[in-house]
Amino acid sequence: MKQISIIGAGHAGTLLAVGLVNAGYDVQLFSDKDAEGIRDQTSPTGTAAIFADSVATELRLGAADYSGQGAPMDAIHLFFSPKVGQELIGFGSALEEATGLATDVRLKSYDRMKQLESFGSEVHVETVSMDRLDEIADESALTVVATGKGGFSSLFPRDEKRSVYNAPQRKLAMVLVRGIASDGSAFSNRLPGMTPVCFNLFGGAGEIFWVPFLHKSGEMVWSLVFEARAGGPFDRWDDVTNIHEAFATAQSLIKEFVPWDWPSMKDMEPLLDDPFSWLKGSFAPSVRTGSGVTPGGHVVMSLGDTSVSYDPICGQGAGSGIRQGGQYFDAILARSGRPLDREWIDGVFEKFYSSHVEGTYRFTNTFLEPLTSTGVRVMTAAFADPRLRGPLLKSFNRPSTAFPWLSERKDTDAWIKTHTGRSASSVVARGNAKALGAMIKNTLTGANFPRAEATVPKPALLASRPL
Numbered sequence: 518m519k520q521i522s523i524i525g526a527g528h529a530g531t532l533l534a535v536g537l538v539n540a541g542y543d544v545q546l547f548s549d550k551d552a553e554g555i556r557d558q559t560s561p562t563g564t565a566a567i568f569a570d571s572v573a574t575e576l577r578l579g580a581a582d583y584s585g586q587g588a589p590m591d592a593i594h595l596f597f598s599p600k601v602g603q604e605l606i607g608f609g610s611a612l613e614e615a616t617g618l619a620t621d622v623r624l625k626s627y628d629r630m631k632q633l634e635s636f637g638s639e640v641h642v643e644t645v646s647m648d649r650l651d652e653i654a655d656e657s658a659l660t661v662v663a664t665g666k667g668g669f670s671s672l673f674p675r676d677e678k679r680s681v682y683n684a685p686q687r688k689l690a691m692v693l694v695r696g697i698a699s700d701g702s703a704f705s706n707r708l709p710g711m712t713p714v715c716f717n718l719f720g721g722a723g724e725i726f727w728v729p730f731l732h733k734s735g736e737m738v739w740s741l742v743f744e745a746r747a748g749g750p751f752d753r754w755d756d757v758t759n760i761h762e763a764f765a766t767a768q769s770l771i772k773e774f775v776p777w778d779w780p781s782m783k784d785m786e787p788l789l790d791d792p793f794s795w796l797k798g799s800f801a802p803s804v805r806t807g808s809g810v811t812p813g814g815h816v817v818m819s820l821g822d823t824s825v826s827y828d829p830i831c832g833q834g835a836g837s838g839i840r841q842g843g844q845y846f847d848a849i850l851a852r853s854g855r856p857l858d859r860e861w862i863d864g865v866f867e868k869f870y871s872s873h874v875e876g877t878y879r880f881t882n883t884f885l886e887p888l889t890s891t892g893v894r895v896m897t898a899a900f901a902d903p904r905l906r907g908p909l910l911k912s913f914n915r916p917s918t919a920f921p922w923l924s925e926r927k928d929t930d931a932w933i934k935t936h937t938g939r940s941a942s943s944v945v946a947r948g949n950a951k952a953l954g955a956m957i958k959n960t961l962t963g964a965n966f967p968r969a970e971a972t973v974p975k976p977a978l979l980a981s982r983p984l
């Protein structure tokens with residue numbers, strides 16, 4: 518059998534490589550850095566928090582299981598302020614069967630590259646040029662390009678209609694910190710005893726959220742993510758150039774805009790032993806094509822961020838790359854020897870688009886935009902009735918299932934009735950009354966969201982594992 522070649526050793530490329538090697542395929546992986554270089558000399562390309570279906574796909578393809586190694590991401594909690602200073606709606610829910618985790622993608626790449634080497638697969642450390650890509654594609658049954666948002670993504674034309682936006686929607690930053698407990702004792706103002714994704718949504722300004730994160734060292738830390746609308750109050754990252762400035766900027770934004778969480782975070786520290794533990798940037802979310810053609814006329818297949826890049830507001834990019842890897846894996850096995858040609862590539866990608874990307878993109882874009890009246894109705898109802906919170910927040914695991922109830926009024930009302938047994942209008946009326954009470958409290962006292970109690974950070978759940 519001719520080889521399958523994969524270019525790019527991010528979490529998406531390495532997952533497909535491991536899956537195919539486990540299934541007996543001859544795979545060669547090309548990476549611009551060796552395993553140690555990715556682990557020690559790069560930033561993670563994002564928080565890459567994934568939910569249960571993506572975790573299951575990783576395990577199905579034979580990748581390492583990190584679920585026992587750190588605190589799970591076992592809940593989602595959100596505070597919604599229609600504008601900065603107006604503390605209105607807060608609720609959360611356990612994720613139960615949708616529970617996931619955020620594991621450092623540098624650790625995944627490192628572990629999988631070592632796994633591939635232990636299987637005797639070829640892992641070539643070279644920055645693949647366009648000419649070299651042609652050579653590789655010429656001698657391979659299939660060449661998969663997983664080089665991230667930059668790399669060779671220009672080989673795959675952007676689908677303007679599907680991409681929706683042609684400019685970045687947020688200025689992004691991520692900072693990893695230690696010193697916040699991950700044993701369930703932090704964020705007592707949200708879901709005590711749990712380690713939730715803690716969202717703070719601010720109409721007009723952007724979003725700020727924390728995610729429990731398994732660092733490449735094995736230490737449980739937290740990933741702080743900042744989504745700033747350009748020109749808004751969170752747009753303070755342009756001059757940030759190093760970990761100290763990143764941490765100081767994060768700290769000042771939290772104290773100023775998220776005072777309800779600050780008591781749980783006041784002892785946080787930057788990871789000075791990992792100078793790459795932060796990033797900033799912006800990009801236009803893009804849906805590209807599944808197939809591309811090299812200058813030499815060879816057809817190649819896109820994967821991960823090279824195919825589709827999502828704004829991280831709903832934490833869907835890494836999960837999408839994993840599901841795509843899972844679908845490619847199944848399609849390659851099902852093809853059993855027949856050519857992995859352009860027609861096949863386009864068919865596989867279209868299936869992935871319609872089964873996952875379309876709904877996930879729509880879900881993400883729903884939260885990038887000001888909430889529609891239907892979105893407000895869903896939030897208000899979930900604020901009123903705890904029975905709606907799980908079904909709403911578990912849709913982060915299967916975003917396509919949020920439609921049509923997240924977008925169509927009549928379906929919203931049916932969804933509310935199904936989960937509460939009560940008419941939508943009565944549930945929403947109760948939510949509106951509760952919101953009015955919150956507004957009055959906010960006006961009278963200057964605060965509505967419960968403030969965390971200060972926590973004494975406990976040692977991380979895990980001993981650091983040797984690198």
Ligand SMILES: Cc1cc2nc3c(=O)[nH]c(=O)nc-3n(C[C@H](O)[C@H](O)[C@H](O)COP(=O)(O)OP(=O)(O)OC[C@H]3O[C@@H](n4cnc5c(N)ncnc54)[C@H](O)[C@@H]3O)c2cc1C
Pocket residue numbers: 524525526527528529530547548549550555562563564565566567622643644645646663664665666667668669689690691742820821822823829831832833834835836837838
């Ligand atoms: C702030 C932020 C937060 C995020 N949070 C989440 C989240 O919570 N959940 C979620 O699901 N997603 C999240 N994401 C998105 C997620 O992190 C990315 O979708 C994912 O990490 C992309 O992985 P990838 O393997 O496709 O690409 P990459 O990680 O970019 O990997 C590509 C690899 O290819 C290599 N390469 C490039 N060019 C070449 C070449 N010519 N030759 C050889 N190698 C090459 C690169 O060096 C790199 O190692 C977030 C993103 C950001 C920015």
